[in-house]
Amino acid sequence: MTTTEAIIRAIKAVPAGKVASYARIATEAGIPNGARQVARVLHSCSEKYALPWWRIVRASGEIALTDADGGLLQRELLLEEGVFFKSARVVDLEQSGDY
DNA sequence: GCCATGGCTAGTA
DNA sequence: GCCATGGCTAGTA
Numbered sequence: 001m002t003t004t005e006a007i008i009r010a011i012k013a014v015p016a017g018k019v020a021s022y023a024r025i026a027t028e029a030g031i032p033n034g035a036r037q038v039a040r041v042l043h044s045c046s047e048k049y050a051l052p053w054w055r056i057v058r059a060s061g062e063i064a065l066t067d068a069d070g071g072l073l074q075r076e077l078l079l080e081e082g083v084f085f086k087s088a089r090v091v092d093l094e095q096s097g098d099y
Numbered sequence: 100g101c102c103a104t105g106g107c108t109a110g111t112a
Numbered sequence: 113g114c115c116a117t118g119g120c121t122a123g124t125a
Contacts, residue, residue, distance in 0.1 A: 002106095003105090003106065021117085021118090023117070023118070026117090033105070034104080034106075034117095035117040035118065036104065036106085036114090036117055037104095037107085037115085038115095038116090038117080039115050040105095041115095042115090042116060043114095043115060043116060044107090044108095057116095058116090058117070058118080059118060060118090064116040066116095069116080071116090074116095
């Protein structure tokens with residue numbers, strides 16, 4: 001299994017209504033400091049592998065994408081799943097983080 | 100705001 | 113070199 005495959009599996013394992021950080025996914029995939037690999041996979045493989053890309057946010061809970069770039073859509077998708085927000089672009093990790 | 104981090108890939112030799 | 117990061121620090125209010 002390649003690291004990319006491991007990352008894909010880790011992303012798919014995040015349940016609806018929850019979010020995970022890039023670092024968390026990287027750790028799950030066995031790449032302790034591989035947050036940027038997760039970013040790369042999301043960028044290039046989301047469509048092909050039907051990844052729940054909207055469930056991945058920054059370690060702070062903040063949505064990484066700009067509103068114009070998809071951040072607005074991400075917020076909508078998360079709200080539909082019942083994810084709690086602390087502010088417009090920041091997920092409440094106490095309630096909706098980890099799993 | 101800076102910069103270390105790590106695997107992939109386009110593009111050169 | 114790229115990438116949808118992360119953690120720490122300086123420096124402002």
